[in-house]
Amino acid sequence: MPIILTGFEPFGKERYNPSGEVAKALNGKRICGETIVGVVLPVAYRRTISLVEKMMEELKPSVFLGTGLAPSSPVIRIERMAVNLMDFRKPDNDGDKPVDVPIYEDGPLAYMATMPTRDILIRLREAGIPASLSYSAGTYLCNLVFYAALHNTVRLGLNTKVGFVHLPYELRQAAEKDVAPSLPFDVMLKAVEISLRVTLEELDRSLVATKRT
Ligand code: PCA
Numbered sequence: 001m002p003i004i005l006t007g008f009e010p011f012g013k014e015r016y017n018p019s020g021e022v023a024k025a026l027n028g029k030r031i032c033g034e035t036i037v038g039v040v041l042p043v044a045y046r047r048t049i050s051l052v053e054k055m056m057e058e059l060k061p062s063v064f065l066g067t068g069l070a071p072s073s074p075v076i077r078i079e080r081m082a083v084n085l086m087d088f089r090k091p092d093n094d095g096d097k098p099v100d101v102p103i104y105e106d107g108p109l110a111y112m113a114t115m116p117t118r119d120i121l122i123r124l125r126e127a128g129i130p131a132s133l134s135y136s137a138g139t140y141l142c143n144l145v146f147y148a149a150l151h152n153t154v155r156l157g158l159n160t161k162v163g164f165v166h167l168p169y170e171l172r173q174a175a176e177k178d179v180a181p182s183l184p185f186d187v188m189l190k191a192v193e194i195s196l197r198v199t200l201e202e203l204d205r206s207l208v209a210t211k212r213t
Contacts, residue, residue: 003036006040006066008142018168019068020040062160079163083109089140120163150162167188170182171184
């Protein structure tokens with residue numbers, strides 16, 4: 001079963017989005033024997049929801065890792081909670097701006113990530129990559145992808161491990177601004193690879209344990 005890795009196109013005033021570039025760079029690569037399907041999503045909620053639903057239905061992935069840019073973050077942010085809410089401060093790239101609207105009318109208030117977030121945190125820090133756990137992915141497109149992947153896993157009865165990672169600005173992007181936290185691209189790439197590896201290793205271990213019982 002494939003791994004889905006999503007990133008986003010640029011949005012707002014940004015001309016670059018490191019998350020979309022990470023998804024492109026890892027597309028087709030193999031990790032622990034599984035193939036990564038890297039997808040760049042539009043920052044447009046209607047189109048993105050349909051794409052996430054379609055990918056979950058057709059690919060039934062073992063892992064779904066969403067990534068996005070968090071402009072003010074100085075570290076890799078491992079998201080733990082997805083909430084059933086769209087509350088956009090700015091319109092998306094299609095000009096839509098839902099305020100106080102649930103993502104799914106029939107969905108629960110929130111889901112927690114099913115990827116091993118604490119283990120990922122530990123492994124990132126061991127690798128010398130600044131990271132922290134986060135309890136809000138916001139109420140814009142990143143939270144929406146995270147929630148939609150979790151909701152569709154339940155709706156379709158899949159065993160997909162779902163997670164979301166927010167990335168800071170890339171170094172060159174920050175160099176165009178006055179003061180902005182950033183990380184080099186190769187560090188972000190490594191962080192995403194580690195997150196996937198830790199998840200797949202854990203999946204392998206649980207499969208071996210099930211076979212033994
Ligand atoms: N970051 C935005 C949406 C797209 C992206 O890369 C967010 O944090 O919601």
